[in-house]
Amino acid sequence: MKFAYVIGNCVATRKDEKVSGRKLLVIQPVNIKFKASGDPLVAIDAVGAGEGELVLYTSGSSARQTELTEGTPCDCVLMAIVDTVELHGNYIFDKTKESGQ
Amino acid sequence: MKFAYVIGNCVATRKDEKVSGRKLLVIQPVNIKFKASGDPLVAIDAVGAGEGELVLYTSGSSARQTELTEGTPCDCVLMAIVDTVELHGNYIFDKTKESGQ
Amino acid sequence: MKFAYVIGNCVATRKDEKVSGRKLLVIQPVNIKFKASGDPLVAIDAVGAGEGELVLYTSGSSARQTELTEGTPCDCVLMAIVDTVELHGNYIFDKTKESGQ
Amino acid sequence: MKFAYVIGNCVATRKDEKVSGRKLLVIQPVNIKFKASGDPLVAIDAVGAGEGELVLYTSGSSARQTELTEGTPCDCVLMAIVDTVELHGNYIFDKTKESGQ
Amino acid sequence: MKFAYVIGNCVATRKDEKVSGRKLLVIQPVNIKFKASGDPLVAIDAVGAGEGELVLYTSGSSARQTELTEGTPCDCVLMAIVDTVELHGNYIFDKTKESGQ
Numbered sequence: 001m002k003f004a005y006v007i008g009n010c011v012a013t014r015k016d017e018k019v020s021g022r023k024l025l026v027i028q029p030v031n032i033k034f035k036a037s038g039d040p041l042v043a044i045d046a047v048g049a050g051e052g053e054l055v056l057y058t059s060g061s062s063a064r065q066t067e068l069t070e071g072t073p074c075d076c077v078l079m080a081i082v083d084t085v086e087l088h089g090n091y092i093f094d095k096t097k098e099s100g101q
Numbered sequence: 102m103k104f105a106y107v108i109g110n111c112v113a114t115r116k117d118e119k120v121s122g123r124k125l126l127v128i129q130p131v132n133i134k135f136k137a138s139g140d141p142l143v144a145i146d147a148v149g150a151g152e153g154e155l156v157l158y159t160s161g162s163s164a165r166q167t168e169l170t171e172g173t174p175c176d177c178v179l180m181a182i183v184d185t186v187e188l189h190g191n192y193i194f195d196k197t198k199e200s201g202q
Numbered sequence: 203m204k205f206a207y208v209i210g211n212c213v214a215t216r217k218d219e220k221v222s223g224r225k226l227l228v229i230q231p232v233n234i235k236f237k238a239s240g241d242p243l244v245a246i247d248a249v250g251a252g253e254g255e256l257v258l259y260t261s262g263s264s265a266r267q268t269e270l271t272e273g274t275p276c277d278c279v280l281m282a283i284v285d286t287v288e289l290h291g292n293y294i295f296d297k298t299k300e301s302g303q
Numbered sequence: 304m305k306f307a308y309v310i311g312n313c314v315a316t317r318k319d320e321k322v323s324g325r326k327l328l329v330i331q332p333v334n335i336k337f338k339a340s341g342d343p344l345v346a347i348d349a350v351g352a353g354e355g356e357l358v359l360y361t362s363g364s365s366a367r368q369t370e371l372t373e374g375t376p377c378d379c380v381l382m383a384i385v386d387t388v389e390l391h392g393n394y395i396f397d398k399t400k401e402s403g404q
Numbered sequence: 405m406k407f408a409y410v411i412g413n414c415v416a417t418r419k420d421e422k423v424s425g426r427k428l429l430v431i432q433p434v435n436i437k438f439k440a441s442g443d444p445l446v447a448i449d450a451v452g453a454g455e456g457e458l459v460l461y462t463s464g465s466s467a468r469q470t471e472l473t474e475g476t477p478c479d480c481v482l483m484a485i486v487d488t489v490e491l492h493g494n495y496i497f498d499k500t501k502e503s504g505q
Contacts, residue, residue, distance in 0.1 A: 001327075001344065001345040001346070001377070001378060001379055002342065002344060002345065003342075003343070003345065007188050007189060008186065008187045008188035008189060008190075008193075009186075009187055010157070010183060010185070010186050010187075011183075011184045011185045011186075011187075012157065012181035012182055012183050012184055013182075013184055014148050014149070014181065014182040015148060015157075015180060015181035015182070016147050016148060016167050016178075016180040016181065018166065018167070019180065019181070024102070024157070024181070026186065026187075026188060028133070029342070030342075031342045031343075032331070032339075032342065032343050036133075037342050039103065039104075039130070039131075039132045039133065039138050040104070040132075040133050041102065041103060042102040042103065042104065042157055043102070046319050046376070047317050047318060047319060048317070051189070051190075056313070056315065056318075056327070056345055058376045058377065058378045059378050060161050060162070060163070060363050060364065060378055061161065061162040061163060061263070061363070061364040061465070062363070062364060062366065062367060062375075062376050062377055062378040063163065063376060063378075064163060064166070064376075065321065065367070065374060065375055065376040065377075066319050066321070066376050069376075071166060072163075072166055073147070073159045073163050073164060073165075073166040073167050073170075073178055073180045074102070074159065074163055074166075075102060075159045075160050075161055075163040075164075076102055077376055079318060079319040079322065079376045080315035080317065080318035080319065080322070080327070081315055081316075081317040081318070082313060082314075082315050083314045083315055083316055084313070084314045085311065085312075085313050085314075085329065086311045086312055086313075086314075086329075087310050087311035087329060088310060088311060088354070089311075089354075092311075108289050108290060109287065109288045109289035109290060109291075110287075110288055111258070111284060111286070111287050111288075112284075112285045112286045112287075112288075113258065113282035113283055113284050113285055114283075114285055115249050115250070115282065115283040116249060116258075116281060116282035116283070117248050117249060117268050117279075117281040117282065119267065119268070120281065120282070125203070125258070125282070127287065127288075127289060129234070137234075140204065140205075140231070140232075140233045140234065140239050141205070141233075141234050142203065142204060143203040143204065143205065143258055144203070152290070152291075161262050161263070161264070162262065162263040162264060162364070162465070164264065165264060165267070172267060173264075173267055174248070174260045174264050174265060174266075174267040174268050174271075174279055174281045175203070175260065175264055175267075176203060176260045176261050176262055176264040176265075177203055209491050209492060210489065210490045210491035210492060210493075211489075211490055212460070212486060212488070212489050212490075213486075213487045213488045213489075213490075214460065214484035214485055214486050214487055215485075215487055216451050216452070216484065216485040217451060217460075217483060217484035217485070218450050218451060218470050218483040218484065220469065220470070221483065221484070226405075226460070226484070228489065228490075228491060230436070238436075241406065241407075241433070241434075241435045241436065241441050242407070242435075242436050243405065243406060244405040244406065244407065244460055245405070253492070253493075262464050262465070262466070263364070263464065263465040263466060265466065266466060266469070273469060274466075274469055275450070275462045275466050275467060275468075275469040275470050275473075275481055275483045276405070276462065276466055276469075277405060277462045277463050277464055277466040277467075278405055304428070304445065304446040304447070304478070304479060304480055305443065305445060305446065306443075306444070306446065332443070333443075334443045334444075335432070335440075335443065335444050340443050349420050349477070350418050350419060350420060351418070359414070359416065359419075359428070359446055361477045361478065361479045362479050363464050363465065363479055364464070364465040365464070365465060365467065365468060365476075365477050365478055365479040366477060366479070367477075368422065368468070368475060368476055368477040368478075369420050369422070369477050372477075380477055382419060382420040382423065382477045383416035383418065383419035383420065383423070383428070384416055384417075384418040384419070385414060385415075385416050386415045386416055386417055387414070387415045388412065388413075388414050388415075388430065389412045389413055389414075389415075389430075390411050390412035390430060391411060391412060391455070392412075392455075395412075
């Protein structure tokens with residue numbers, strides 16, 4: 001899984017019927033400093049994430065292993081909302097302190 | 102899923118029989134500014150997209166989860182035509198206003 | 203799928219028995235200008251491509267969806283020989299005129 | 304599989320129910336010199352690795368082939384703790400001598 | 405598939421039980437000039453390759469299609485030992501002449 005921020009959403013009325021009704025969130029993958037790294041992705045949200053939240057996303061066939069994405073043409077799913085990240089014994093992200101981004 | 106523009110098409114009379122009859126669209130993945138990023142891809146179109154449209158594409162095994170691509174040697178499918186993209190509360194793409202590209 | 207030129211072949215007498223007898227072609231992925239982009243790949247050929255031809259290849263699990271590659275440890279298959287590529291209304295590749303490369 | 308160091312952990316109380324109870328480790332992929340290469344990943348740990356250890360991780364659908372990750376939206380699993388690495392006849396990593404990182 | 409040299413091996417006594425007993429080889433992917441390209445990988449060997457040999461490796465789910473790797477958390481398998489590589493009509497690698505690397 002990789003870290004990303006939810007930065008927005010995307011509306012597409014014409015889409016494959018299997019993803020009908022799924023909300024499409026735009027996410028920005030981030031590096032170890034929580035800065036943007038690489039191009040934005042569009043993900044289906046399995047955990048009710050909101051804009052600005054740090055999340056984990058899963059790519060590829062594993063993205064189809066949630067109830068919401070099973071059997072759909074989805075290769076990117078949000079599967080966790082990050083509370084804290086601890087590296088080398090230091091908390092570098094704490095959601096309650098609204099650090100990051 | 103990732104953002105791309107449909108920039109053309111590709112004809113191949115000799116192709117694996119499982120993709121026989123499928124239209125092959127050439128798409129250009131784009132970055133957060135909707136500018137070209139990386140090499141072009143060739144996708145099977147599951148939503149009836151036209152040239153110039155901003156679309157979402159799915160890669161890998163998930164690309165085989167549409168009716169048109171099931172069981173075929175296809176690793177890239179167009180599965181949504183983008184109407185709007187909203188980032189940090191601002192509409193940065195609106196199809197009806199023909200913005201982008 | 204991605205564009206590549208067939209640039210040669212590779213012989214390997216000792217290989218996994220499931221790919222026994224399969225011809226291994228060396229291909230060079232290309233960018234939008236049909237110039238080399240990235241490292242060469244070795245693909246199993248499902249369409250009878252010859253050296254110098256512009257082809258489409260499929261990666262990952264989808265590469266196992268041809269009759270020749272089903273159930274084999276193959277992650278790259280040639281599944282189409284390109285006749286023409288049209289971008290923004292202009293033919294940028296036409297096999298009969300031997301353009302490209 | 305690729306080499307990485309375990310550099311920390313990540314807590315996410317809201318996550319897909321299928322990964323409920325799984326510990327999420329933050330890992331840093333490394334190059335041939337065992338220096339950081341690329342962005343950090345978050346992995347499920349199938350072998351009981353601890354911070355600072357050199358491990359091997361598996362990506363993609365293969366990451367779901369452990370008892371702990373089967374059927375879950377997990378695309379990255381720790382599946383081995385490295386004892387030694389020998390290149391061209393020289394030991395370049397030996398866990399008992401705490402080399403590396 | 406991609407080209408790589410076998411450059412060493414890796415010992416891991418603590419590893420997922422499904423890969424128990426499998427030898428782990430360290431391989432270095434190479435470019436068209438057979439020079440190192442990208443970070444080293446660790447692969448399970450399905451063909452009995454030795455250090456210094458030029459091999460082909462398969463990634464992703466296709467890496468699980470050998471007898472040795474079926475159902476295991478393995479995303480990289482050696483599936484062929486290269487004898488010769490011919491590009492544009494010239495042999496650029498011939499194992500019997502110990503060219504390369």
